[in-house]
Amino acid sequence: MLGFTAAQLQQMGAGFTAQEISQQPAIWQQLAAEFSDQELALRNWLQPLLQQPDLRIIFTGAGTSAYIGQTVVPHLINKLPLAGQRVEAVSTTDLVSHPDLYLCAEVPTLLVSFGRSGNSPESVAALQVVDARVAHSFHLMISCNAQGQLATFAKGKSNCALWLLPDACHDRSFAMTSSFTGMLLATLLLFAPDASAMQQAIALSEQVLRQQEQIRQLAQTSCRRMVFLGAGCLKGIAQEAALKYLELTSGQIGSYFESPLGFRHGPKSLVDGHTQIVVLKSTDRYSQQYDLDLVQELRSDGRALAITVLDVAEWSAPEVGAPEMPDVWTAFPYIVYCQTLAFYKALQLGISPDNPCPGGEVNRVVQGVTIYPLPESLSNSVSHSVTNAMSHAQATTTNSALAAARGNR
Numbered sequence: 001m002l003g004f005t006a007a008q009l010q011q012m013g014a015g016f017t018a019q020e021i022s023q024q025p026a027i028w029q030q031l032a033a034e035f036s037d038q039e040l041a042l043r044n045w046l047q048p049l050l051q052q053p054d055l056r057i058i059f060t061g062a063g064t065s066a067y068i069g070q071t072v073v074p075h076l077i078n079k080l081p082l083a084g085q086r087v088e089a090v091s092t093t094d095l096v097s098h099p100d101l102y103l104c105a106e107v108p109t110l111l112v113s114f115g116r117s118g119n120s121p122e123s124v125a126a127l128q129v130v131d132a133r134v135a136h137s138f139h140l141m142i143s144c145n146a147q148g149q150l151a152t153f154a155k156g157k158s159n160c161a162l163w164l165l166p167d168a169c170h171d172r173s174f175a176m177t178s179s180f181t182g183m184l185l186a187t188l189l190l191f192a193p194d195a196s197a198m199q200q201a202i203a204l205s206e207q208v209l210r211q212q213e214q215i216r217q218l219a220q221t222s223c224r225r226m227v228f229l230g231a232g233c234l235k236g237i238a239q240e241a242a243l244k245y246l247e248l249t250s251g252q253i254g255s256y257f258e259s260p261l262g263f264r265h266g267p268k269s270l271v272d273g274h275t276q277i278v279v280l281k282s283t284d285r286y287s288q289q290y291d292l293d294l295v296q297e298l299r300s301d302g303r304a305l306a307i308t309v310l311d312v313a314e315w316s317a318p319e320v321g322a323p324e325m326p327d328v329w330t331a332f333p334y335i336v337y338c339q340t341l342a343f344y345k346a347l348q349l350g351i352s353p354d355n356p357c358p359g360g361e362v363n364r365v366v367q368g369v370t371i372y373p374l375p376e377s378l379s380n381s382v383s384h385s386v387t388n389a390m391s392h393a394q395a396t397t398t399n400s401a402l403a404a405a406r407g408n409r
Contacts, residue, residue, distance in 0.1 A: 001015075001018040001019055001021075001022045002018045002021065002022060002209075002212050002340065002343065002344075003212050003213065003216065004018065012347060012352065012353075013352025013353065013354045013355055014343070014346075014347065014352060014353045014354055015354065016171070016172045016173035016354045017173040017174075017175065017177065017248075017343055017353035017354050018343065018353075020168075020171050020172070020173055020177045020178045021177050021178075021209075021336065021339050021340055021343060022209060023168060023178060024177065024178055024181050024182075024205060024332075024336060025202045025205045025206045025209070027166060027168050027169060027178055027181075027182060028181065028182070028185050028198070028201075028202055028205075028332070029202065030166050030168075031165060031166055031169070031182055031185055031186060031189075032185070032189060032198065034166065035186075035189050038163065039189075042161060042163060042190060043190075045140075045161045046140070046161075046190070049108075049110055049138055050080070050081055050082075050085075051081075051082075052082075052085075052108050053082045053084045053085070054084050054085065054107060054108060055080075055082075055085045055086075055108050055109075055110060056085070056086045056087075056088070056104070056107050056108065056109045056110070057076075057080070057085070057086070057087045057088070057109075057110045057112060058088050058089070058090050058095075058102075058109060058110070058111050058112065058130075059072065059073060059087070059088070059089045059090075059112045059114070059187070060089070060090055060091060060092050060095060060111060060112065060113050060114070060126055061091065061092060061113065061114035061115060061123075062091060062092045062093050062120050062122050062123065063176075063243065064116075064175075064176040064179075064180050064240055064243060064244075065092075065114040065115055065116065065120075065176070065180075065183070066089070066091035066092070066093070066114075067180070067236045067237075067239050067240040067243075068114050068180065068183050068184050068187060068236075069088075069089030069090075069091075069112075069114070069236075070089045070235065070236030070239060071184060071233050071234075071236030071237055071240075071328060071331055072089075072184065072187050072188065072191070072192075072233070072236075072328060073087055073088060073089045074232050074233045074328075075188075075192060075233050075326060075327075075328040076191055076192060079191070079192050089236075090102050092113070092120070092122035092123055092125070092126040093122055095122075095126045095129055095130070096122045096125045096126055096129055096371065099129045099130075099133050099374070100133075103129070103130060103133040103134055104134070105133060105134055105135055106135060107134070108134075108135075108136040108137075108138075109130060109134045109136070109137050109138070110138045110139075110140060111126070111127065111130050111137065111138070111139050111140070112140045112142065112187070113126065113127065113139065113140070113141050113142070113143075113150060114142050114143070114183045115141070115142075115143045115144075115145070115148060115150045116143070116144050116145065116169075116170060116171060116176050116179035116183075117143075117144070117145045117148050117170070118141070118143040118144075118145050118148025118149050118150030118151055118152075119145070119148050119149050119150075120369075121369035121371055122369065122371075123149060123150055124149045124150065124153055125371045127139055127150075127153055129374065132374055133374075137159060138159045138160070139153075139154065139157075139159060139160045139161070140160075140161050140162075140163070141153070141154050141160065141161070141162045141163065142163045142165070142183050142186050142187065143162070143163075143164060143165070143183075144164070144165045144167075144169040144170035144171075144179050144182065144183070145164075145170050146164050150162075151164065163186060163190075165179075165182045165183065165186060166182070169182035169183070172354075173353065173354045173355075174247065174248075174353070174354060174355055174356055174357070175244055175247050175248055175339075175342075175353070175356075177244075177339050180240065180335070181332055181335060181336075184331065184332075185198070185332075188328065188329075192328075194325075194326075194329065196325075197325040197326065197329040198329065200323045200325050200329065201325065201329045201330070201331075201332040201333060202332070204312050204315050204316070204323065204330075204332070204333035205332050205333040205336045207315050207333070208315065208333045208336045208337045208340070209336065209340070211337075212340065215337065215340045215341050215344060216344045218276075218306070218308060218341060218344075219341055219344035219345040219347075219348055220344075220348055221276060221305065221306055222274075223253065223274055223275065223276045223305055223306070224253060224254065224274035224275070225253065225254050225255070225256070225270060225272075225274060225275040225276070226242070226245050226253055226254070226255040226256070226275070226276050226277075226278070227242075227255070227256045227257070227258070227263075227267075227270070227271070227275060227276070227277045227278070228241040228242045228245075228255070228256070228257045228277075228278050228280065228338065229257070229258055229259065229260050229263055229277065229278070229279045229280065229291075229294070230257070230259065230260075230279070230280035230282075230334075231259040231260055231261065231282065231287060231290065231291070232282065232284075232287060232327055233326070233327040233328040233331060234280040234282060234327050234330070234331065234334065235257070235258075235259050236331075237280060237331045237334055237335050237338075238257040238258070238259075238280055239257045240335060240338075241255075241257065241278070241280075241334075241335060241338035241339075241342075242255040242256055242257040243255075244335075244338060244339055244342045245338070245341070245342040245345065247342075247356060248342040248343060248345065248346040248351065248353050248356055249342065249345055249346055249349055249351060249356070250346075250349075250351050250356040250357055252349055252351070253345070253349075256270065260279065260290050260291050260293075260294040261290050261294070263294060264294070264297075271298070271301070271303050271304050272303060272304075273303065273304075273305055274305055275303075275304050275305055276304070276305050276306045276307075276308070277298060277304050277306070277307045277308070278308045278309075278310060278338065278341075279291055279294070279295055279307070279308070279309045279310065280310050280330075280334050281309055281310060281311040281312075282327050282330075283312060283313070283323070283324075283325060283326065283327055283330055284326075284327065287327075291309075295307060295309055310333075310334050310337055312325070312330050312333060312334075315333065
């Protein structure tokens with residue numbers, strides 16, 4: 001895995017991370033195949049909600065899980081069936097700390113919650129806050145842990161549906177890799193399926209994993225700062241790439257993200273001879289002009305230590321030609337590349353990728369968070385009336401179907 005034997009990986013404290021990065025293309029195939037077993041029940045639950053003309057969909061999570069929403073929302077904005085519907089990404093950390101800034105009592109709201117373990121303190125708190133603040137609230141949980149609090153919350157509730165991903169998505173390493181891409185793929189399969197783009201993303205990601213020596217050499221470059229740049233859907237991937245690099249290097253190397261256009265507005269001042277830059281090039285012919293303009297400028301400046309442009313068109317076989325896929329699907333090979341880069345950088349620094357913070361400064365599942373009760377006026381401000389949008393009988397039926405589908409997996 002990633003060029004090492006199992007014994008070598010165990011000695012370096014890197015076995016889980018290497019496996020969970022390497023297995024992703026196979027896991028995506030498995031996830032897509034298993035989706036057919038539960039697609040009908042999920043769509044039957046979701047369809048009545050999508051018929052509400054003022055439905056608001058919020059994708060939420062904390063940390064890496066929040067970046068799933070940041071990645072998919074730009075792609076989904078123009079794909080909802082009715083003009084009055086909204087789709088947004090708001091982290092659980094924002095929903096819990098400032099509910100009145102993000103929630104509207106009278107707007108029917110579907111909260112799509114992501115969680116690897118489903119046990120982050122903010123995960124369940126966000127569900128409770130939305131139920132307390134929104135009159136017509138619904139919850140779709142996409143999680144990797146059947147025993148997690150997200151999964152437990154869904155049981156027996158007519159306004160909830162749960163999609164459990166394959167067990168292999170429940171990463172055992174510190175950093176989220178398979179869980180991130182698994183939940184990202186699950187979201188696209190449900191809200192914007194594209195079988196051709198998915199297969200291209202899988203093939204390109206497999207090719208990235210075969211570039212391991214090239215990525216490893218880039219990681220050997222001695223740098224103090226790392227910058228990831230991407231726009232649109234790829235800004236969420238740049239943010240996740242920066243977090244992955246920061247996590248796996250245990251904070252020893254500062255990592256940053258921005259859009260290519262936004263980088264000029266101040267952040268570019270951090271570029272010096274110790275700064276590496278990775279640009280996630282868009283597949284959109286119009287948008288990529290801005291990516292390439294900045295690359296040219298950075299190269300002309302001659303200040304950066306290294307500039308790498310990730311371009312799926314260069315990874316495709318010449319006889320096949322450039323892939324025709326939206327940026328949200330190039331997210332998969334791009335993040336696999338960035339995960340692999342962070343993995344090799346951790347090893348170069350002598351850090352265990354499986355446990356880069358052995359002192360417990362940062363934990364695999366966040367600890368130390370106190371959830372405070374909502375103010376009385378806020379928690380009692382709405383009365384629930386879920387049945388206006390979906391009958392209790394119908395919800396119970398589809399919930400049972402979901403449970404049956406999960407049982408057959």
